[in-house]
Every structure is written in C-alpha cells, then in structure tokens.
Amino acid sequence: MSVSGIYNSCVYKNMMNNLKVKDNEYQTLAEELIKHGQATQETFETFLIAMRGVRQAGIEDGALAERMDVFINHVEMCAEKPGMYAEALAAKLLSYTASIDGADRSLY
Numbered sequence: 819m820s821v822s823g824i825y826n827s828c829v830y831k832n833m834m835n836n837l838k839v840k841d842n843e844y845q846t847l848a849e850e851l852i853k854h855g856q857a858t859q860e861t862f863e864t865f866l867i868a869m870r871g872v873r874q875a876g877i878e879d880g881a882l883a884e885r886m887d888v889f890i891n892h893v894e895m896c897a898e899k900p901g902m903y904a905e906a907l908a909a910k911l912l913s914y915t916a917s918i919d920g921a922d923r924s925l926y
Contacts, residue, residue, distance in 0.1 A: 844915045848908035855904020862897035866890065 869890050877883045 841915045844911050848911045851904045851908045851911075852901075855901045858900035858904075859898060862893065862900070866893055866897060869893065 869886070873883065873886045873890065877886055
C-alpha cells in the first residue's frame with residue numbers, strides 16, 4: 819500500500835463529525851515511512867558507488883574531475899538524510915498517537 823493510501827485510512831470522520839484516529843494504521847504508516855526512507859538511502863548509496871567508479875576509472879584529473887568530486891561530496895551529504903527524515907517523521911506519528919491516547923484516557 820502506498821504511504822498516502824495508508825495515511826488516508828489513518829484518520830476519518832464518522833457521521834457525527836467526531837475525529838477518529840486508528841492507532842494501528844499510524845504504526846503501519848510509521849513503518850512504511852522508515853522502509854521507504856531506508857530504500858531511498860540505499861538508492862543514494864548505489865548511485866554513489868557508480869559515480870565513484872566512473873570517477874576513478876574514467877576521469878583522472880582536470881576541471882571535470884574536480885567538478886565530479888564536488889558533486890560526489892554533495893551527494894554524500896544528502897545520502898543519509900532520507901533515512902533520518904523518515905525516522906523523525908515516524909517518531910512524530912507515534913508520539914501523536916501516544917499524546918491522543920494520554921489525552922483521551924479519562925474518557926474511557
């Protein structure tokens with residue numbers, strides 16, 4: 819299931835317009851976000867391996883080599899961010915459901 823599809827099923831309104839939150843769906847969404855973040859990070863790593871190989875095997879020196887090094891450095895800085903952002907967002911989702919559970923505990 820896509821991330822947006824899971825999100826759309828997490829929250830819905832009933833006929834009385836009372837907000838209902840499905841905790842287990844938020845857990846699933848958090849897991850999917852982490853999985854997609856890790857997959858994106860792995861794609862960056864695969865790309866970096868290929869770019870380093872091109873740089874080492876095909877471009878010895880000169881302006882193109884310098885530009886390639888700068889590009890590879892920029893990609894390296896970005897490579898770990900998808901995983902970090904996905905984990906941070908997943909933690910926010912789970913803390914959101916925990917805060918709702920704490921707030922509505924007196925109702926049950």
